[in-house]
Amino acid sequence: MKTLAKQYWLVALLLICTAFSSKAQTPFPNVTIQDIDGKSIQVKDIFHKNEITIVSLWATWCTPCQNELDELNDRDLKSKGIRLIAVSEDDARTVGRVKSLANGKSWNFDVFLDPNNDLKRALNVGPLPFLAVVKDNSILYTKSSYTPGSEDELIKTVEKLK
């Protein structure tokens, strides 16, 4: 019982450490993912210098993820100088649907694949959807979950970060 109490205290201590560990800028992890055709690519090679980029981690089975991407697709981010990248976290069960779905929805942004969730794990992401705003390989802002309307707030935030 004493050991169990110590374990609860340890979890509480770790949680406090986690809560106070946030910091302004973190380098975006450079792991190997795949382009939409399954060809390996290093994450650092998908970013362009000085370009602010929204990286969305999504999946074909995640309805809020697709709703958020549909809305961002309708916002004409290119004219605002913002690039959007969607990294699919679908594994072997559903990864085959990604290219068809992205084309079928007429998405006009780049889609990549992370079939064994290496990027998701490197970013320590829990549930999807998850967004990171990245510039020059540094993470400037992150966001978990999607509620309708939050895409407009996101765009305002990104424009301030530019």
Add this chain to the structure above:
Amino acid sequence: MQLKNRHEQKTIMHMKALVIALTTISITTIATAQTQTQSQNNENISGGYESFSEWYQNDFKTGSSFTPSDARFLSNHYFKADYTLGRFAAGAQYEAYLPAPLLGYFPGLKGNALATYYGSFKVDQLEATAGYFYDQFGSGLVFRSWEDRQLGTNNAIKGVRVKLQPTSFLAVTALSGYQRVGFETSKGQINGLNSELDLGNLFDFADLGIRFGGSYVGRYIPPSGSEPSTVNAYSGRFNLDYGGLSLGAEYVAKGKDLRPDFSGSGINYYDPGSALLGTIGYAKQGFGLTAQYRRLENMGFYSDTDPNIVNNPFNSQVINYLPALTKQHDYNVTNLYRYSSHGNMVFNQGVFGENGGQVDVFFNLPKGSSLGGRFGTKVALNYAVWYGLGAKIDTASNKYTINKEFGTKYFQDANIEIKKKWSQNWSSIFSYINIFYNATVPGLSAAQQGATGLINANIFAVESTHRWNTRASTRLLLEHLSTADDLKSWASATLEQGFSSHYSMYVTDLYNYGNPDPTQRIHYYTIGASYMQGPTRIALTYGRQRGGLICSGGVCRYVPPNTGLNITISTTF
């Protein structure tokens, strides 16, 4: 007693090490944050925390009851921290199950421990990792180590891995180690070699992509009785893409491995296995099509030879990945009859591998067209059908021969989803799903936890979301499953209110109103609220969960019926 003391000592050692590690991490994190601009970003610490906790209640309606000695509060906690310094990286994951894991998780996960840790070194062409790591060869048919906390699955390999990419067209991975089982490791050793050859890069083709892959995975267990000590599996595959067209295939051959017999004979049999996967697709702006075919025979591949781990509900000690190739629906009633894949031949359960496929079609009716309307319409069609292999069994020798490629029909799903945007602030999703589920096969019925007979069901769902302003929105979802079979018809409704990008609430109910037994016409209700701030999400729910399969990525685990208060927290730093 000695064991218990040893375990306690180990726990205390882990805790001391963790306190030191965490204090160091916190100090270093603050220091890193303060000095980052000077250190040119070559040093970094990142991490995350995720937890699932539940306070369980007795519920006479669902039959979930707890004795006074049972723990009512159960919780799973995961802390992860990664440190990078130039080419070097190290990290660890601490897990605590207090006082025990949530219902349906692997019971061996009691207590706390530094569950996984690693160190790695990376130069341009070489990456070496020691400790726990995750990897996948090809589509995972021959090897996949992965983590899914919702499912309680963690098949990390503890050992050594070297990745080499000498040229832009060749990549090789070699690994050796033992699979994680709870807080321990497997008896079986896993050795693997994988190579990927990109001919498109080699010959600098502009529009044509051709890639070949080959893998070897071996499982070694010290010899015991008549069972093979080494089981070897080989995978060969190719992918071709040209313009919008793509084509891929993978074949896996596995040596003689355990074919379980649960008839009580106590005799185990050993047979070779095979898997074939084929994919074809075509995509252009506004249209996408994918078709997949897969055949599995004796493809269960485990890091132990204990027959009890075959189809174990915790996905423990599984070396390869055999997901159900069907659409992963995410509504309440669409998940009542889920299909899970069947890679093994288990005669007395009526399961004879699997043979079948699925087709997906996506298209967009453009904005301004007569059918698309002002804001466009998106359509998704999916059809999946799965059969067992037809087998002739010689009962005297317990041998079999395949005499029919498509034997008993297991499952069929035909569905359509239409997403229509009516205005800038109002959109709807309409879904129709027709399901056939064969619960007369004992192995499938068991997977579905008690479903009976041949089940034909029609499902309608309509979802509508209205945005009131840039912050508030309301979502209403109505679902209905009609069937004359099994537990008869179900209905469900969900109402969700978003107050801002930070707060939302929902209430949902799933009701088996057609159940022939009036006492089983139960409301499975849930009320929940969530708070989101940046990468942090805290969700609080109270309600009654129907027992059944929780699935993620095509792999499922069984969760008993339960009622109670649930708290989920996730954050990253």
